[in-house]
Amino acid sequence: MSCKSVTGGSSGIGKCIAVECYRQGAFITLVARDEVKLLQAKKEVEKFAINDKQVVLCISVDVSSDYSQVESVIKQAQEKLGPVDMLVNCAGTSISGKFEDVEVDRFKKLMEVNYLGSVYPTRAVITTMKERRMGRIMFVSSQAGQIGLFGYTAYSPSKFALRGLAESLQMEIKPYNIYVTVAYPPDTDTPGLAEENKTKPLETKLIAETSGVCQPDQVAKIIVRDAVQGNFNSSVGPDGYMLSALTCGMSPVTSITEGLQQIVTMGLFRTIALFYLGSFDSIVRRCMIQREQSKAADKRE
Ligand SMILES: NC(=O)C1=CN([C@@H]2O[C@H](COP(=O)(O)OP(=O)(O)OC[C@H]3O[C@@H](n4cnc5c(N)ncnc54)[C@H](OP(=O)(O)O)[C@@H]3O)[C@@H](O)[C@H]2O)C=CC1
Numbered sequence: 001m002s003c004k005s006v007t008g009g010s011s012g013i014g015k016c017i018a019v020e021c022y023r024q025g026a027f028i029t030l031v032a033r034d035e036v037k038l039l040q041a042k043k044e045v046e047k048f049a050i051n052d053k054q055v056v057l058c059i060s061v062d063v064s065s066d067y068s069q070v071e072s073v074i075k076q077a078q079e080k081l082g083p084v085d086m087l088v089n090c091a092g093t094s095i096s097g098k099f100e101d102v103e104v105d106r107f108k109k110l111m112e113v114n115y116l117g118s119v120y121p122t123r124a125v126i127t128t129m130k131e132r133r134m135g136r137i138m139f140v141s142s143q144a145g146q147i148g149l150f151g152y153t154a155y156s157p158s159k160f161a162l163r164g165l166a167e168s169l170q171m172e173i174k175p176y177n178i179y180v181t182v183a184y185p186p187d188t189d190t191p192g193l194a195e196e197n198k199t200k201p202l203e204t205k206l207i208a209e210t211s212g213v214c215q216p217d218q219v220a221k222i223i224v225r226d227a228v229q230g231n232f233n234s235s236v237g238p239d240g241y242m243l244s245a246l247t248c249g250m251s252p253v254t255s256i257t258e259g260l261q262q263i264v265t266m267g268l269f270r271t272i273a274l275f276y277l278g279s280f281d282s283i284v285r286r287c288m289i290q291r292e293q294s295k296a297a298d299k300r301e
Pocket residue numbers: 007008009010011012013014031032033034035037061062063064090091092093094113114117140141142143184185186187188189190191192193
């Protein structure tokens with residue numbers, strides 16, 4: 001019997017991750033705030049049972065506000081379903097907009113939800129994982145956690161932070177046979193993306209179109225596969241692969257092949273990246289000129 005906990009498991013990518021784990025026979029705890037959405041997601045996940053012993057447990061908690069609360073609900077869940085052997089930190093939110101248009105509070109809010117909201121659940125499960133000398137910790141970052149883009153001055157840093165956490169933590173817990181994975185999905189068709197799109201600057205839309213929109217079930221399959229295999233890095237699609245190879249820095253390698261591929265492709269991918277950066281800069285410049293022209297036209301009218 002294995003038990004997986006998925007924060008943000010009531011919607012989008014997190015819900016699909018829960019389904020994917022359930023299809024593989026796991027016990028699941030879904031963690032999110034809204035109880036109605038949690039119950040709805042529980043019903044959806046339960047459809048994919050492969051045996052009649054499987055259970056989906058719902059926990060309603062804000063993963064970002066109070067550590068002692070997060071610790072106590074996770075403890076209760078472990079008492080019911082047994083120790084968590086995989087924690088998926090997927091709860092998160094995004095906001096896009098020009099730096100000066102983003103309300104100052106939002107910078108703090110995004111760090112709280114996306115960063116601290118991953119620290120707290122991880123902190124709550126790590127001691128038991130170390131005692132058992134087994135476990136998997138997944139952090140769901142974003143391609144915007146690998147590159148900073150127009151419109152993501154509040155969001156990107158909260159996703160970059162996860163990488164620093166993941167690298168440091170991995171070095172500490174590898175001897176305990178616990179593996180950390182960071183996933184960097186591109187735009188994915190979820191309620192979260194629909195919400196974000198309502199206020200997304202044109203520049204951000206045009207730049208993000210480069211790597212297209214993925215379906216959450218595809219993204220979830222890749223994430224779960226990489227977490228099970230214990231890969232440090234999890235990316236989606238050819239752009240995702242290039243971005244991860246290019247931004248590997250001092251992150252751990254999972255296999256010799258992966259290391260060799262990074263060494264061999266680095267120069268080529270940097271060359272490609274410079275062309276992408278050039279095209280992003282020209283999108284930004286074009287949008288600025290267009291805005292100024294339409295402002296001037298408005299004045300004349
Ligand atoms: N969709 C995309 O384009 C991409 C998304 N990502 C990342 O993937 C993750 C999931 O995104 P997506 O599926 O689009 O998001 P959704 O908005 O569809 O779902 C977010 C989930 O997180 C939960 N959640 C949000 N805030 C909290 C909180 N404070 N405490 C507990 N649960 C919380 C929500 O439930 P509730 O509100 O009830 O708490 C919900 O279950 C996010 O971290 C996002 O940044 C990364 C790259 C691309």
